Amino acid sequence: MATVVELRQAVVLLGRFPALSGADLDVDEGEIVLVHGPNGAGKTTLLRTLAGLHRLTSGSGSVLGVDLGTARRALRGAIGLLGHRTHLYDDLTVLDNARFWAASAGVDELAARRALERVEVEPRLADVPVERLSAGQRRRVALAVLVARRPRLWLLDEPHAGLDAAGRDLLDGLLRDAVVAGATVVLSSHELDRARALATRSVLVSGGVVTPVGPGAPGAA
Amino acid sequence: MLRDACAVAAKDLRLEWRSKVAVNQILPFAVLVLVVFAFAVDADAAILRRIAPGLFWVAVLLSTLLAAGRSTAVESADGLPDGLRLSGLDPAGIFLGKAGALAAQLLVVEAALTIGIVVFYDVRIDDPLLYVAACLAGTITLASVGTLYGVLSLGLRVRETLLPLLVVPAVAPVLLAGTRAHERAFDQVTGSGWSWVGLLAVIAVVYVAAGLAAYGSLLEEA
Numbered sequence: 001m002a003t004v005v006e007l008r009q010a011v012v013l014l015g016r017f018p019a020l021s022g023a024d025l026d027v028d029e030g031e032i033v034l035v036h037g038p039n040g041a042g043k044t045t046l047l048r049t050l051a052g053l054h055r056l057t058s059g060s061g062s063v064l065g066v067d068l069g070t071a072r073r074a075l076r077g078a079i080g081l082l083g084h085r086t087h088l089y090d091d092l093t094v095l096d097n098a099r100f101w102a103a104s105a106g107v108d109e110l111a112a113r114r115a116l117e118r119v120e121v122e123p124r125l126a127d128v129p130v131e132r133l134s135a136g137q138r139r140r141v142a143l144a145v146l147v148a149r150r151p152r153l154w155l156l157d158e159p160h161a162g163l164d165a166a167g168r169d170l171l172d173g174l175l176r177d178a179v180v181a182g183a184t185v186v187l188s189s190h191e192l193d194r195a196r197a198l199a200t201r202s203v204l205v206s207g208g209v210v211t212p213v214g215p216g217a218p219g220a221a
Numbered sequence: 222m223l224r225d226a227c228a229v230a231a232k233d234l235r236l237e238w239r240s241k242v243a244v245n246q247i248l249p250f251a252v253l254v255l256v257v258f259a260f261a262v263d264a265d266a267a268i269l270r271r272i273a274p275g276l277f278w279v280a281v282l283l284s285t286l287l288a289a290g291r292s293t294a295v296e297s298a299d300g301l302p303d304g305l306r307l308s309g310l311d312p313a314g315i316f317l318g319k320a321g322a323l324a325a326q327l328l329v330v331e332a333a334l335t336i337g338i339v340v341f342y343d344v345r346i347d348d349p350l351l352y353v354a355a356c357l358a359g360t361i362t363l364a365s366v367g368t369l370y371g372v373l374s375l376g377l378r379v380r381e382t383l384l385p386l387l388v389v390p391a392v393a394p395v396l397l398a399g400t401r402a403h404e405r406a407f408d409q410v411t412g413s414g415w416s417w418v419g420l421l422a423v424i425a426v427v428y429v430a431a432g433l434a435a436y437g438s439l440l441e442e443a
Contacts, residue, residue, distance in 0.1 A: 073437075073441070076306060076307055077307075077309020078309075083303075085299045087299060087301055087304030088299055088301075089236060089298075089301070090298060091236050091240045092239060096232070100228065100231075104309060
């Protein structure tokens with residue numbers, strides 16, 4: 001199985017603060033890897049680094065075969081990142097947003113509409129400006145954008161937050177489908193029971209260091 | 222790049238269509254500038270005709286500051302800079318699209334201002350071709366500068382106050398050359414105005430090239 005993520009002693013300084021302090025991580029194609037840890041441990045920084053949004057201060061890494069040290073911009077378009085923010089234009093309608101972000105990945109409007117249906121955004125909301133949506137509805141639209149763009153690597157920071165019970169089940173189904181279609185998922189979550197049931201394995205981030213946990217991890221019983 | 226530019230321009234124009242900021246706020250503001258300056262300077266028709274070229278470009282510049290600020294602000298909310306970075310869109314295409322949409326809005330403002338100076342200032346445009354050429358070249362520069370400095374200020378909390386500070390000095394040559402070209406288009410001064418249009422065109426090419434080259438790096442750092 002191809003290696004999708006490979007980090008070696010990755011250090012990321014945000015200002016003078018070491019958000020990652022020598023992180024090692026390997027993720028293979030088709031895996032769903034849960035990243036968990038306390039607040040401020042470096043989970044978000046880890047995901048943003050994998051997306052190529054942070055420079056490595058030292059260490060090395062590659063994502064989808066792209067060197068994070070020298071060519072991180074080449075990753076753009078192959079990554080789907082959903083964090084605390086949804087990357088949606090408030091003044092545009094749901095359909096306008098889905099259409100624009102889908103078009104930016106070379107995907108047509110029909111696929112954008114299908115993605116909205118897939119995440120069960122009510123058809124009556126298609127022409128509603130995003131600013132009028134609830135937080136959960138916004139999150140579903142953001143998920144629809146990811147579904148339409150079909151990224152090879154999904155990076156999700158607290159993806160269950162803001163979703164109702166049906167939305168959480170829907171998200172889990174989406175991620176399982178994405179993996180079946182060949183994608184790889186790295187997600188952080190504080191909802192450990194749900195996320196563990198979804199993930200193929202877990203890693204703990206603490207103090208900017210990544211430690212494998214669970215069955216199969218070094219030192220596990 | 223052109224496909225991406227069209228997608229971004231269509232998105233920005235759709236944003237404007239939905240919010241109506243240019244039509245309901247920037248355009249009336251530009252016309253207000255013409256009227257208020259007329260009160261402030263003099264009610265004498267001859268003086269108003271003489272200062273009309275300069276006032277036209279001052280009104281366009283002030284409108285550019287508002288429109289560029291708005292164009293930047295819509296990209297700063299809800300993590301959108303990250304969205305743009307990760308979109309896979311060609312940064313040069315994003316620059317062209319945003320500058321193109323901004324230019325389209327400014328041209329609408331300029332059309333209204335043209336009616337304004339004809340009606341309020343009793344100006345007669347003797348050389349419409351020269352007038353339009355100066356408007357087009359100047360608008361391309363203003364839109365390019367506004368877009369380029371807009372992304373430079375994108376991630377800053379002091380964005381609203383920094384943007385005018387960056388843009389005004391950079392477009393001072395446009396004010397000068399545009400005013401000179403329009404003076405000749407209004408037949409207020411003898412001599413050809415095309416050399417001033419040539420200067421405007423050169424400035425436009427420089428800023429478009431700078432935007433195409435630098436926008437990606439500036440977006441990364443925003």
